[in-house]
Amino acid sequence: MHNYSSTRTIRAGILGHSGYSGAELASLLGRHPAAVPVLLDHRQPESAAPEARPVADGGATPEQTERFPWSKTVVGDQKLDVVFTATPPEISLEIVPEILAQGARAIDLSGAFRLSAEQYARWYGAEHSRPDLLPQAVYGLPELYRERIQRACLVTNPGCYPTAAILALWPVLQEDWVDRAAGIVCDAKSGVTGAGKAPSLKTHFVQVTENFSAYAILKHRHVPEVLNSLGLQEDEFDFAAHLLPIQRGILATHYLRLRRKAALEAVFDLYRSAYRDAPFIRLYPGGGSPQVSAVQRTNFCDIHCTLGGDGRRLVVVSCIDNLVKGAAGQAIQNMNLMLGLDETAGLI
């Protein structure tokens, strides 16, 4: 393990830093104690040369931005240790193999490497061009897969909704407390940064403010990630997404039935045990007042449990910031693990 802690010697490339997740990465890495962000650009310049343009925005100082040989992880004379790809899946599929070939670690924030090739074809509407890489892609949810992430060269960062859903449901499911036949509901609500930066009628201020809408009911492409991690069948998990008139934050409300009556304290013990080593999980047994403002601009996932009077109806509310724990913060948490740093470095 390298000793990165005393100086900022890790060079972390960011592709796609003009989007919301990439800009958040640049901003968070700008304050990281051991890493410096290097802004890269995946767009081919107008000249014929297959070379990326250097970019100087996104929170990094100009001196942290350098010319990037197209799909190479060497900038100037120095190697990049890790490259974050906050790019559309089809771009990630092109670039990630090059990053790995150059010997750098890759953390991809798109959906390119999260699903099986079959699932990808169904949900992303295109053949997967690099199924050979899927076996080595580790799903980057540290609370479930910490050790595998530590050894990974390619981490596929989870979607924002799946992060909220899996963290809320995993403890009770892994202990087999849930009556799956009754179905598990995830009613998820997200701020508008989750819809991306491209202007559209859907994200026009006049359309969004003073409004609230549901979308992708029973057909969101984030669902298979959840099923994969939780070992659920499609008809056991009902998911609907909703658009909140706020910038950032996800609150997801989960409804399920336990197989046997339980006391709230026992449910809480189960969550406490499952997340005893997880620095970014905060548990609130007994309801409380779940709200996204408590997690905005943090990497925390807050989890609130409420048990019905019959001891079997369980409601679990999870809150995250979709740009932090749902994207950039989780990506840095993964980087920290991959490079042997403290899991919380730059995130608290």
Add this chain to the structure above:
Amino acid sequence: MHNYSSTRTIRAGILGHSGYSGAELASLLGRHPAAVPVLLDHRQPESAAPEARPVADGGATPEQTERFPWSKTVVGDQKLDVVFTATPPEISLEIVPEILAQGARAIDLSGAFRLSAEQYARWYGAEHSRPDLLPQAVYGLPELYRERIQRACLVTNPGCYPTAAILALWPVLQEDWVDRAAGIVCDAKSGVTGAGKAPSLKTHFVQVTENFSAYAILKHRHVPEVLNSLGLQEDEFDFAAHLLPIQRGILATHYLRLRRKAALEAVFDLYRSAYRDAPFIRLYPGGGSPQVSAVQRTNFCDIHCTLGGDGRRLVVVSCIDNLVKGAAGQAIQNMNLMLGLDETAGLI
């Protein structure tokens, strides 16, 4: 049946017109073709005399506001035909009997007459002072109880959340298509007018904007209304309320399992049949894009159905304006029915 239609001869009193629902009533009645609003005040003046102060705001013109003999339905020399009480339940319990005693019809927007005396004691934390009136109080949801409302002297206007939930679920439940043992979920989100006008930290702009929160999980006092109308047991219905950073509107997402596989078209036929005479129900089979902006400042309830690939998982989204179909508009719809007017008068 009186012929009210040609001139505005109906005199409709409003108690509690300084709150959001009461002000909405005054505003809507100000444009009603057959009724004029008469603003009343239930607060006893500081003088000893039990007499209410005249009020001149809330949308009615000054000449529509008159001196109101305390708990009497005669204003000036003219009788009131109907009085809306948009007051706290404990005030409604005092005033409604007086309204009825004076021979006027009463439409109460509080929770005072919605539940059995036992339920009231449990959910409102006080003994019900007039259980003798409960048998004559008709639950004012015209889509289910139109004929009873037409004959009623006392209508208890439904809560905003129950209006959204009952209208979404009633068609499939009355035809016994639902697997109740699997549980029915209602995940409901409301704008801030639903929380009332009294200033508090909870409704402070800085607390609400850019935020979203869950509350009253599995313990909202509106739940028993829903159970009563739908014939459900408490452990068959999971309800959580959420606060949206918008002024007005409710969107409720319902998740349930059908007892047998169905086609979406069959589900839609069932809703179409159930609401064939309901002028304020708009049906959207096949998902669509449910959003509160489509119903804001209207008395419509929009209902969207989505069926899972297995033909058994059904998601029903209903949208209303909590101040209109969820309060003042529905109250006027009830008034129209009670007085033999067209059900839509003043509402379209």
Add this chain to the structure above:
Amino acid sequence: MHNYSSTRTIRAGILGHSGYSGAELASLLGRHPAAVPVLLDHRQPESAAPEARPVADGGATPEQTERFPWSKTVVGDQKLDVVFTATPPEISLEIVPEILAQGARAIDLSGAFRLSAEQYARWYGAEHSRPDLLPQAVYGLPELYRERIQRACLVTNPGCYPTAAILALWPVLQEDWVDRAAGIVCDAKSGVTGAGKAPSLKTHFVQVTENFSAYAILKHRHVPEVLNSLGLQEDEFDFAAHLLPIQRGILATHYLRLRRKAALEAVFDLYRSAYRDAPFIRLYPGGGSPQVSAVQRTNFCDIHCTLGGDGRRLVVVSCIDNLVKGAAGQAIQNMNLMLGLDETAGLI
């Protein structure tokens, strides 16, 4: 004068009804006692035929929408009495002459006919193609030009900012009370509908919410309209526009110095006299609490005056709804005057 009042016999065409102003026109006309909206479309269909597509949205019922022979004011067998063009100026310049040629009145909501040909070339960056029509185009601000509007065939509806500015300043300027050499400031703030419906980074929800910005400082294209109406020189009037994170509403704060000391009551008398016949002006002497919520969804212009202790510094705040008094409502007010209807028909 035709007697339009008993039945809705006026046929009012709307071109550009998919934009915010046009949709507001369709919605307001839908409730007009004497007119019915006829939705037209100026976009040439894909077929070669120069014919517009009928459209069925925007608030008009389908039966109010008819097939529109391209740039003809006859729909079906019936003539249109008036056509509103809520179109970009270059489109208005093409269509308005055709409307007039067909014998219908035209009310243009764009900037096509508001300025002299010289001013147009400077501020709109293009030669004016129909300077011959400018002499007959009447500036549609009824509070200043009521009689000319009543006789007009072509009314050019004022911009939203100019409506707020001119109405705030005209009374003190026409009486020559103002020290023009000291300069007159108009600091104007508008909701996002003023920026139009086309999606852009500037109107993306994430950009607008929790933000506030200034733009077009000392160079807004609405300035010459104000100078023309008020008889001011360019260096006597300082204007800056600002974008509010709200849907609709303009609040403009005006600062000026009086030539001689005055009492607030005298200032108020001057405004009261100037607007004694203006049904949509509401005056608030002595400051009060100017706010856009008081005028939203109305055709009112609220005007608040505050005088400094020295009796010479005057601050005038005006508030309008940019889509109503600033666009569609004012256009209907103009239509009412042009067709001999009550000025307030359909607007109160």
Add this chain to the structure above:
Amino acid sequence: MHNYSSTRTIRAGILGHSGYSGAELASLLGRHPAAVPVLLDHRQPESAAPEARPVADGGATPEQTERFPWSKTVVGDQKLDVVFTATPPEISLEIVPEILAQGARAIDLSGAFRLSAEQYARWYGAEHSRPDLLPQAVYGLPELYRERIQRACLVTNPGCYPTAAILALWPVLQEDWVDRAAGIVCDAKSGVTGAGKAPSLKTHFVQVTENFSAYAILKHRHVPEVLNSLGLQEDEFDFAAHLLPIQRGILATHYLRLRRKAALEAVFDLYRSAYRDAPFIRLYPGGGSPQVSAVQRTNFCDIHCTLGGDGRRLVVVSCIDNLVKGAAGQAIQNMNLMLGLDETAGLI
């Protein structure tokens, strides 16, 4: 000068940390490289003992919170180096003398020590109880008074509006470029945190959202601070405040006339020279796009200049975060100067 830089040895007390400014102070000091926040409470506990309750919220960790002997600057066995009073002026007037008597430096965020005794009586409606302290109170605007702040024991932190106004106007005024007789306009707009945390109808979400209002026109109590710093007479400065539907941020638009024609570059040189040593001033000559999102959660003051075509009409827009440069951040900047630290410590 002490060497505070290597370890966090400065103990900085915060009174009034439950308000917005105090909570921001606690949050910012929690990340300060040289200081630790100590949360104090000025409210006398219910027991008779004149002792404050320890508090554990507001961003400081519990171990940073200690028992505070009422109006003493010793906590536990350790002295406090500095105490921030984010309290109402009448509380500051009681406590600040005690802080100074105990040998700690005081930074007061209220209006208690900003004005002369005469001004205080007029604008705060009460006799000033400690006029003896006013001569030693230094106005804490580092860009104007850096050296005096470095030597001060009592700093009176400027109001949020005055910070924006003085920084925008000082360079042109101190060089006597301004035609004062024509008047200087400051049209200021602030987010809702500026109105304080106490719930009221004025700050209710439903009142504020989708709204915008003007208040305190020509009579805001922040005006005399501006006049004092800029050497202006009351009738030379027109100020109006406005409430924005956002949480935080001030944008102030200033209009003035220069005594002689100037080029924009010359104006810019003047600002650049005036602020050459000011690390938190960012200059944008030539307009640009002033917006509060550029300064939110930072201690920067952005200044944009636009010059009219005549070379005499100047518009200066300044943007700050009212809770940072307008309150807590500026207070820490003052602390840094008073204690010989780097001016930017903990603020960049």
